[in-house]
Amino acid sequence: MEEKKLDLNSVIGFILIFGILMFMLWQNQPTPEEVEAQEQAKQEQVEAEKKVEIENETIETSSEDFSVTSATDSLKLEGLKNKLGAFAYSSTLPSASNNETQVETELFDLKFSNKGGFLSEVRLKKFDNYDSLPVFLIKDKNIGFNINFGTTDSRSLNTQDLYFEPTITENGASIIVSMKLKVSDSKFLEYRYELKPDNYMMDFTIRSQGLSDIIDSSQAVDLDWKQKMIRGDKSVEYENRYTRLTYQHDGGKIDKLSPTGDDDDIEEEVTWLSYRQHFFSSILVTEKPFKTVDLVSQNLVESGDDEAQFTKIYTSKIPLELQGGELNAPLKFYFGPTDNTVLKQYDYSLDDSIPFGWGIFGWINRFVFVPLFGFLSGMMPFGFAIIVMTILVRIVMSPVTYKSYLSQAKMKILKPEINDINEKFKDNAMKKQQATMALYSKAGASPMAGCLPGLLQLPVFYALFQFFPSAFDLRHKSFLWADDLSSYDTIAELPFKIPFYGDHISLFPILASIAIFFYMRMTTGQQVASQPTQEGMPDMGKMMKYMIYFSPIMMLVFFNNYASGLSLYYFVSNLITIGIMLVIKNFIIDEDKIHAKIQENKKKPKKENRFQKKMKDMMEQAEQQKQIQNRKK
Structure with a gap:
């Protein structure tokens, strides 16, 4: 009974204590003002x-x-x-809410990216691509144009991520586009573009104002220009052969990175950089040479890739100099055709960026074929201009053709006597050589005389091989069935692709191959008939017979994807050469008279010159040494 009372008392005690605690919490709860403060x-x-x-x-x-x-x-x-x-101030300006600033001139449709301040789109209004689409040199983020620099408060910044404030004004007939990366209204980094009327060259200045205490002069300030070259021709592989990074440095030297693969270089005293996409170029010119430029070219076209939209990526890293802690780089940008007539208007030798060829080949193109073709194409359609130029070239080269054929005729007449010498001295190679040289000397003939005229024609051949693919005037000019003389002509599309040949059939290369076959039948056949066979030497006659068939096949395959203007030239050239040789053979050269003259020359005492006498003495000494060695054996 007592235990039950004790338990009841305990329960009542716990209840009273809990009630007292709750009363105390209620009394001490914070006021609304105290809750807000907390x-x-x-x-x-x-x-x-x-x-x-x-x-x-x-x-x-x-x-x-x-x-x-x-x-x-x-x-x-x-x-x-x-x-x-x-x-950070630049990101608070209204321009940060807009992506682009657009400007139009007679030649350009331009877009400037507010983020980065650079040209984000360049369209050339006067030109179209092979597929009738507009020509864009810059489009769809194919460009990177950025200055990276350090600041005095230990930051590393890139202009491509910062917002520039655009301002468009007019200065007479010129349009000024100012893109300013601002620290304040009076402190900024500026890209200033001046677009002049009817001019593919624009002034471009990089300068800063009031940033000497912000830009860290102890760190490098680098301009990085990266651009993917947009495809513009029907054959991307053909176009890629003439897409190349070219630059002028060291007081006028012209160099190029590889057109066929990846390449890089570091050059000093660079005055301009040309990002060439075959017929169009983006060129950066500096008034004061860049001390050094790190150049990279990366090839994007794989063999057989006909769908590629870009050909190469070019990258240039250019250190910029600070003057008094500020930037001031007066530059120029050229966006336009790789046209000799246009580029020569500017005072920076920009026409040297056109691949006319090196050395004598470039000189022939610059001072002969370019002005000649320009004169002819100004009076007649471009296809006929090619034909007339070809006729003029072959007429000028006809004396060389005559010399070559005359030498072959002499060798043909002397071949029976050469065969007699070979038989007479078949066991003595030295005597045979001496007797053969004596015969050539008396007759006034030489086996090399037929080769020299051919060598004289090589500079012309190679110069024209460089001229036609680089002739901007041929672009989109039609002739007969060829829609574009700067690209291949097509008479049939193939349902499959043949390696090295392509997926189409071009007619001009076929005609050129047929013409070169008959030309080589005439010239090589004559050489085979006149070429003496030397013991221990390769059978040149057999090799020449192979060349009769090998050369036309090479022409047919190789030129199927080349400019139809070039194939037209070789077709007409070989036809004219065949005609000239027929005239020489049938109306100018008389083999009986040549034979009679050779016999007269053989009767005349022939005085040896110093070289011939020295060669004869050397051969005699060699023969004596051989006889001594044979006796010892």
Whole structure:
């Protein structure tokens, strides 16, 4: 009974204690003002902790950091200032809400990217591609144009991620596009473009104002220009052969990176850089030579890739100099055709970027074929201009053809006597050689005389091989069945692709191959008939017979994807040469008279010159040494 009372008392005691505690909590609860003060204190503590986290972050920038939405939030803006320092101001301007600034001139449709300040699109209004689409040198983010630099507060920034403020004004007939990366209204980095009327060259200046205490002069300030070259021709492989990075350096020297594969170089005192896409070029010119430029060319076209939209990637890394802590680089940009007539208008030898060939080949093109073709094409259609130029070239070269055929005729007449000498001295190679040379000397003939005229024609042959693929005037000019003399002609499309040949049939290369076959039948056949066979030497006659068939096949395959203007030239050239040789053979050269003259020459005493006498003495000494060795054996 007592235990039950004790348990009841314990329960009542716990209830009373709980009630007292609840009464005390109710009495001591905070007022509404105290609750609001506590919440505010907690919020301040959270914001203070976030601020500490921001200050402790590594200063790294990305394009997302500079978005307008981040600048509208005070907390994110504070973080932006910690990343960009003074340049955070540029992201708060109205221009940061727009992507592009558009400008149109007589020659260009241009777009400037507010983010980065560079030209993001360049369309040449007067030209179309092979598929009738507009010609774009810059489009769809195929360009990177960026200055990277360090700041005095230990940041590393890239202009391509920062917002520039655009301003468009007029200066007379010129349009001025100013893109400013601002620290304040009076402190900025500026890209200044001046577009002159009817001019493919624009002035482009990189300068800074009031940034000497912001840009760290102890760190490199580098301009990086990267551009993917947009395909513009029907045959991408053919176009890629003439797509090349060319540059002038060291007071006028012209050099190029490889057109067939990846290549790189570092050059000094560079005055201009040409990013050439066959018939169009993007060229950066500097008034003051760049001290050094790091150049890279990367090939993007694989063999058989007909669908490629880009041919190469060019990259140039250019250190910029600070003067008094500020940038001031007066430059120029050329965006336009790789046309000799247009490029020669400028005072920077930009026409040297056209692949006319090196040495004598380039001279022949520049001073003979370019002005000659320009004169002819100004009076007649371009196809007929090629034919007339071909006729003129073959007429000028006809004396060389005559000399070559005359030498072959002499060798043909002397062949029976050469065969007698070979039989007479078949066991004595030295005597046979001496007797053969004596016969040639008396007759006034030489086996090399037929080769020399051919060698004289090589510079002309190679010069024209370079001229036609580089002739901008032939672009999109039609003749007969060829729609474009600067590209291949097509008479049939194949349902499959033949390696090295292609997926189409071109008629001009077929005609040129037939013509070269008959030409070689005439010339090589004559040489085979006149060429003496030397013991121990390769059978040149057999090799020449192979060449009669091998050369036309090479022409047929190789030229199927080349410019139809070039195939037209070789077709007409070989036809004319065949005609000239028939005239020489049937109306000019009389083999009986040549034979009679040779016999008269043989009767005349022939005085040996110093060289011939020295060669004869050397051969006699060699013969004596051989006889001594044979006796010892």
